[in-house]
Amino acid sequence: MTEIQPDPFVFDFDGFYQRNYRPVVALVYGLSGSRMGSEDIAQDAFLKAHRDWNEVARHPNPEGWVRVVAINLARSRMRRLSAETRALARHIGSRTASLPEMSPHNERFWAVVRSLPIRQREVVALHYLEDMSVAGVADMLGVAESTVKNSLAQARRTLADTLEVTL
Amino acid sequence: MKLDDLARQATSDLLQAAHAAEIAPIDTVRRHRQMWIAAPAVAALVALVAVSVMLLPGGSAPPVATASTIGATTTTLPSSTTTTAAAGDPWLEPGTSWIRGGLNGVYDDSGELITDLEFSGIGILGGGRASAWDGDQGFVVVTDQVLWFGEGGLVETDLPVGPIVEVERVAGVPVVGIGSLVATGPTTWFDLTTGAETTAPESSRTLDGVTYQAGGLATFIELPDWTGVTRGEAGEPIPPFDLPELVVMGEGEELIRLAIGSEQRPYAQVHDFDGRRIIVSAEPHEPALGPRTVWVIDLECAECTVRIESDGPEWFDLVGTLEREGELRLPILP
Numbered sequence: 001m002t003e004i005q006p007d008p009f010v011f012d013f014d015g016f017y018q019r020n021y022r023p024v025v026a027l028v029y030g031l032s033g034s035r036m037g038s039e040d041i042a043q044d045a046f047l048k049a050h051r052d053w054n055e056v057a058r059h060p061n062p063e064g065w066v067r068v069v070a071i072n073l074a075r076s077r078m079r080r081l082s083a084e085t086r087a088l089a090r091h092i093g094s095r096t097a098s099l100p101e102m103s104p105h106n107e108r109f110w111a112v113v114r115s116l117p118i119r120q121r122e123v124v125a126l127h128y129l130e131d132m133s134v135a136g137v138a139d140m141l142g143v144a145e146s147t148v149k150n151s152l153a154q155a156r157r158t159l160a161d162t163l164e165v166t167l
Numbered sequence: 168m169k170l171d172d173l174a175r176q177a178t179s180d181l182l183q184a185a186h187a188a189e190i191a192p193i194d195t196v197r198r199h200r201q202m203w204i205a206a207p208a209v210a211a212l213v214a215l216v217a218v219s220v221m222l223l224p225g226g227s228a229p230p231v232a233t234a235s236t237i238g239a240t241t242t243t244l245p246s247s248t249t250t251t252a253a254a255g256d257p258w259l260e261p262g263t264s265w266i267r268g269g270l271n272g273v274y275d276d277s278g279e280l281i282t283d284l285e286f287s288g289i290g291i292l293g294g295g296r297a298s299a300w301d302g303d304q305g306f307v308v309v310t311d312q313v314l315w316f317g318e319g320g321l322v323e324t325d326l327p328v329g330p331i332v333e334v335e336r337v338a339g340v341p342v343v344g345i346g347s348l349v350a351t352g353p354t355t356w357f358d359l360t361t362g363a364e365t366t367a368p369e370s371s372r373t374l375d376g377v378t379y380q381a382g383g384l385a386t387f388i389e390l391p392d393w394t395g396v397t398r399g400e401a402g403e404p405i406p407p408f409d410l411p412e413l414v415v416m417g418e419g420e421e422l423i424r425l426a427i428g429s430e431q432r433p434y435a436q437v438h439d440f441d442g443r444r445i446i447v448s449a450e451p452h453e454p455a456l457g458p459r460t461v462w463v464i465d466l467e468c469a470e471c472t473v474r475i476e477s478d479g480p481e482w483f484d485l486v487g488t489l490e491r492e493g494e495l496r497l498p499i500l501p
Contacts, residue, residue, distance in 0.1 A: 117398075
């Protein structure tokens with residue numbers, strides 16, 4: 001497992017942004033299922049990081065910080081995202097998402113992830129997408145390692161049952 | 168097939184999809200997001216011009232509650248973008264208890280339009296509290312990327328945006344408390360006349376993630392443990408499940424606990440708290456923009472709760488502060 005660590009040698013905002021933007025889009029895409037909304041949320045998270053860069057750059061884990069901001073934004077908007085996008089589109093026309101669709105088989109996996117309770121889906125997304133350890137996920141989400149272990153175990157059982165695969 | 172093999176495939180596909188995301192320069196992103204948010208404001212400007220034209224001699228405008236003056240607006244955006252937008256001159260009738268805002272503007276508790284500055288609901292705030300009134304003429308409102316302030320006419324500022332905690336006056340100077348996007352982040356206070364960061368007023372309300380504090384009391388929504396609750400296709404909880412509860416704490420003791428919502432509206436959030444009054448709402452899982460129920464609670468008057476039916480994802484704010492006078496009572500929700 002690899003942990004997300006800031007690169008002490010290349011730590012300007014642009015480098016940080018280039019390295020982390022697409023992974024954050026992927027994380028939000030996995031959590032929200034919205035191809036267009038995931039880019040909006042990732043952009044807002046990086047705008048926040050850019051505006052407060054002097055402070056964020058001194059944070060012990062800026063990569064984790066921007067992911068937590070993105071997760072929080074995704075969490076608060078998840079239920080409203082598609083409907084609000086439709087509402088906004090009525091005002092100013094339509095937009096096209098730049099992200100391609102996934103195969104139905106793989107989309108089904110992430111749809112089932114999104115049907116999990118919030119904590120479990122976030123743990124699963126960080127575990128698989130970011131290849132993070134239990135300790136890393138616990139540190140990022142600010143919860144106990146045992147909470148992450150339990151959430152991950154419950155989530156894996158639910159995923160396996162729902163998707164009819166073996167653990 | 169094993170779960171981990173399926174997860175690897177799905178993860179690879181998702182990462183590949185995300186790889187198509189364009190990494191635009193951050194200044195371009197900012198301009199794009201501002202334009203995206205500004206478009207409804209331009210529509211509002213057009214509407215205001217139309218109203219102004221109709222009010223000219225010979226026009227046939229119906230009576231409107233809001234002032235129609237379009238004032239010159241100073242723009243101090245942090246980027247090099249130059250934008251001129253007017254938001255009208257908000258006005259509030261004396262005795263107004265609360266205001267509400269949504270996609271089409273801000274309204275007072277009688278339903279009169281205060282300002283038709285529009286809110287997309289999408290952007291940096293993501294559902295945070297978006298406005299506050301100091302009870303006099305000071306009004307702050309956030310439209311995703313821009314914080315507006317006015318004492319009779321809204322002006323775009325370059326202050327950072329975030330959930331608005333409160334607007335207060337300290338020795339006559341208006342200050343605004345802005346919360347953090349990170350749930351446990353602190354509130355930062357700014358002098359609205361200079362834009363400089365300032366210290367928190369002694370009497371200030373605070374918002375630490377989901378806990379509102381004012382007048383020595385704290386209130387928040389305690390979410391139930393839905394572990395094990397069956398979920399539908401859209402992720403909605405299937406009854407039976409516990410409802411969220413509104414909790415009021417004082418000096419470390421729980422003073423009030425009240426279930427909020429229903430099986431059809433299983434989510435709840437506090438919109439504002441002034442130490443005595445609370446605005447709280449219950450929301451459905453789906454449809455996301457579906458109707459919700461809002462209550463304005465007076466903690467000293469159980470029967471005084473006002474119930475409001477809201478058509479969509481509006482925000483609600485108390486105007487001014489109602490001082491504590493007596494004992495707290497368990498509210499009755501109509």
